[in-house]
Amino acid sequence: MSKRFTLINFSIVIIFLLTTIFPSGAFSYQFSPRDSGRIDKKVDESHGQGIETFKKARCPNCGMEFFYIPGKDSPHSHWVQYEIPEDRDTPDSGSNAVKKEDEAPKAEEKGLLGLFTKKKEAQEKIAQNPSEKDALSLPSERFQIKRYELRQKLTCPYDGYSFFPEGDVIEERKLMKASLMLEEASIIESSFSKSIPFGISKELKQFGYDLFMVPEEEKEKKDAAIKGEAQDAFSALGMLKAVFTPASSTPAFSTSPSVGQTAVIPIGPDYVIGPGDTLIINIWGSVQESFPVEVDREGRIMLPKAGPVYLWGMKFQEAENRIREKLNEFYTNFNVDVSMGKIRDIQIYAMGEVKKPGSYAINSQSTIFQALYAAGGPTKLGSLRKIKIIHADRKVELVDLYPFLLQGDNIEYSRIQSGDTIFVPPIGDVVAIAGNVKRPAIYEAKSEILLSDLLDFAGGIAPTGNLQRLQVERIKDNERRVVVDVDLKASSKGEVLYKDISMRNGDLVMVAPIVRLRHNFVSILGNVENPGDYGLTQDMAVRDLIERAKGFMPGTYLYRAEIARVTKDRSREIMPINLDKMMLGASDENIALKEWDILLVYSEAEASAPSYVEIDGSVNKPGKYELTPDMKISDLIFRSGGVKPQDFIRGAELFHIIPGEQPVVIGIGIKRISGANIAIDKDILLQPGDMLFVKSEPKLTEKRLATIKGEVRFPGAYPIMEGERLSDLIERAGGYTKE
Numbered sequence: 001m002s003k004r005f006t007l008i009n010f011s012i013v014i015i016f017l018l019t020t021i022f023p024s025g026a027f028s029y030q031f032s033p034r035d036s037g038r039i040d041k042k043v044d045e046s047h048g049q050g051i052e053t054f055k056k057a058r059c060p061n062c063g064m065e066f067f068y069i070p071g072k073d074s075p076h077s078h079w080v081q082y083e084i085p086e087d088r089d090t091p092d093s094g095s096n097a098v099k100k101e102d103e104a105p106k107a108e109e110k111g112l113l114g115l116f117t118k119k120k121e122a123q124e125k126i127a128q129n130p131s132e133k134d135a136l137s138l139p140s141e142r143f144q145i146k147r148y149e150l151r152q153k154l155t156c157p158y159d160g161y162s163f164f165p166e167g168d169v170i171e172e173r174k175l176m177k178a179s180l181m182l183e184e185a186s187i188i189e190s191s192f193s194k195s196i197p198f199g200i201s202k203e204l205k206q207f208g209y210d211l212f213m214v215p216e217e218e219k220e221k222k223d224a225a226i227k228g229e230a231q232d233a234f235s236a237l238g239m240l241k242a243v244f245t246p247a248s249s250t251p252a253f254s255t256s257p258s259v260g261q262t263a264v265i266p267i268g269p270d271y272v273i274g275p276g277d278t279l280i281i282n283i284w285g286s287v288q289e290s291f292p293v294e295v296d297r298e299g300r301i302m303l304p305k306a307g308p309v310y311l312w313g314m315k316f317q318e319a320e321n322r323i324r325e326k327l328n329e330f331y332t333n334f335n336v337d338v339s340m341g342k343i344r345d346i347q348i349y350a351m352g353e354v355k356k357p358g359s360y361a362i363n364s365q366s367t368i369f370q371a372l373y374a375a376g377g378p379t380k381l382g383s384l385r386k387i388k389i390i391h392a393d394r395k396v397e398l399v400d401l402y403p404f405l406l407q408g409d410n411i412e413y414s415r416i417q418s419g420d421t422i423f424v425p426p427i428g429d430v431v432a433i434a435g436n437v438k439r440p441a442i443y444e445a446k447s448e449i450l451l452s453d454l455l456d457f458a459g460g461i462a463p464t465g466n467l468q469r470l471q472v473e474r475i476k477d478n479e480r481r482v483v484v485d486v487d488l489k490a491s492s493k494g495e496v497l498y499k500d501i502s503m504r505n506g507d508l509v510m511v512a513p514i515v516r517l518r519h520n521f522v523s524i525l526g527n528v529e530n531p532g533d534y535g536l537t538q539d540m541a542v543r544d545l546i547e548r549a550k551g552f553m554p555g556t557y558l559y560r561a562e563i564a565r566v567t568k569d570r571s572r573e574i575m576p577i578n579l580d581k582m583m584l585g586a587s588d589e590n591i592a593l594k595e596w597d598i599l600l601v602y603s604e605a606e607a608s609a610p611s612y613v614e615i616d617g618s619v620n621k622p623g624k625y626e627l628t629p630d631m632k633i634s635d636l637i638f639r640s641g642g643v644k645p646q647d648f649i650r651g652a653e654l655f656h657i658i659p660g661e662q663p664v665v666i667g668i669g670i671k672r673i674s675g676a677n678i679a680i681d682k683d684i685l686l687q688p689g690d691m692l693f694v695k696s697e698p699k700l701t702e703k704r705l706a707t708i709k710g711e712v713r714f715p716g717a718y719p720i721m722e723g724e725r726l727s728d729l730i731e732r733a734g735g736y737t738k739e
Helices: 002-021 093-107 111-128 130-137 187-193 217-237 240-244 316-328 368-374 402-407 451-457 542-548 579-583 633-639 726-732
Strands: 027-032 055-058 065-068 077-088 143-155 278-285 289-294 300-303 307-310 334-340 345-352 358-363 387-390 396-399 421-424 429-435 441-445 465-476 480-486 508-513 521-526 532-535 556-566 572-577 598-603 612-617 623-626 649-656 664-668 670-674 677-680 691-696 703-708 716-719
Touching: 065 521, 065 556, 065 598, 278 316, 289 300, 300 316, 307 316, 316 334, 345 368, 358 368, 368 387, 368 421, 429 451, 441 451, 521 542, 542 598, 556 579, 612 633, 633 677, 633 691, 649 670, 703 726
Parallel strands: 345 421, 429 508, 521 598, 612 691
Antiparallel strands: 027 703, 055 065, 077 143, 278 289, 278 334, 300 307, 345 358, 387 396, 387 421, 429 441, 465 480, 465 508, 521 532, 556 572, 556 598, 612 623, 649 664, 649 691, 670 677, 703 716
């Protein structure tokens, strides 16, 4: 029993010593040179310094080849911000990336335990960062953020087509725009900034109907439906009146516009007075008086002393004169001024092909446009050229909106009166024009319409329209489509001459584009002052093109340039020339240029790759450095930041390349004079590929540290000497504590 007790006590003592007196990590030993903690990052001047040369690209639109410099601006390339979608689960993508490995085992948990674990983790994340609540509430959904990067976009010099050299299709919606309010480019803008398309788009809209389009119409319908459902729900609970009815009589959810509330409209002397109008009469002189009067249902107003005055049907100027005459009977030495106050509302009806037929209260000054707008405008099956205004006396007026829509001409018709009906009949015959015109659309024909009329409707032919290719696609006998060609010609005065033809219902006029490719130019790229495209003149040669480009830039490689000439299959053949000989007068090098030639002028850096030398060892910035002319060992050491001041230098070794012979290793004597100043016994000229290694004696500068922790008086890191024992370290640390 006593032996057993002693064994237990001994075990407890051992455990106590291992866990309390000498815990794990109580002693540690590390080798620490004087520059420990510093990780040398080697310099590499060759990184990203490869030869930048011309690269050939083929336009996917026209098939022509041209040249550009990858990663650099050139006459046929520029940079754009392009959207790159990035998927992530939470707003903090960085933290997710770090935790990915830790969370991998948890992702395998299944069943009830896994659900509780995920719920707990989500609650902890929300507690730490409340902004993550929305993202964590739908873990199955992923969302995208918009991130943009600079990408090089090429523009074909022959047809203006834009594309990425990687072969991606450019999506305009993914390009970062300078303004979010940019609208779609017009055909005029596209003719200057984009490629001329091959075909003709037949996606046409009916002309004029956009005037009555409400942008938020669909959204308003959805909102109205939601509000209607809410009204029904609260009505069922008996709470609609308490919740939704305000103090005024205006309904809480009213989706139709208040057409009676219009802006203040100035009236002219021809305005016709009627019941509901309010006049403001100002009198001054012997009598000072100002009062409003309203025209009653019988068309009269009541004046002080003068009594009732009948004004219904009078023009405003006539009404003012009538009031002045009536007051003259009772007052003398006075002046009177009459102005309009509130203008009456009238009741009209909108019927036929309108979006919202019915009865509307509109201002008596409203035009037919305002009346139609109140009804939502005509549908696309309604006419814009034969709208009827049916007066109460059954008199009918026809209104054509095209003169106003196309030319801004005022529409002459009698003013809309109370009780009038605006009737929109079905649309009449239609003809369309597509392609390279300024306003392609579907137009309504009021009666017979000529081709010239249709071209006038469309604003004329665009600059990119082909006058030799105009086609009319016609439906014949309601059985088939036929094509009729029409030749247009431009006169010396710039007018378009052609044989006019009558258009029929359903005709489609197509104006084809001109030839897409640009002609009569040559290009020069590379190391010249003004690279780009230049017009080709008669007998133009290489020297002429260089002079027009303002000559060479410094560092031009004169012993070879290249002319890239288009072959029959639209590829390029390369013709080398010697610029040095050409500048000295060699006529055979001054080659005559042809259409679409590209002259490539190289710099010396593009013609030959830069050379490098390396340095390693006891220097501050080891790595690879560009070899400059007459560069020596001392220059390389200086470029690398010099030798390390704390190291004991023991010379260097140079791996030296001798042209035409075997490489050799040369010992170099290096002696420190003071600080970073050194003396070199063999300061050799370096060759491409040489490598210098600066040696040092680490044992003379290294230090050894031992760390002691736990129950000692002075725990910490102590420098130790070779041969020192553990007992000596404990003694230097003050020995054990009393505990």
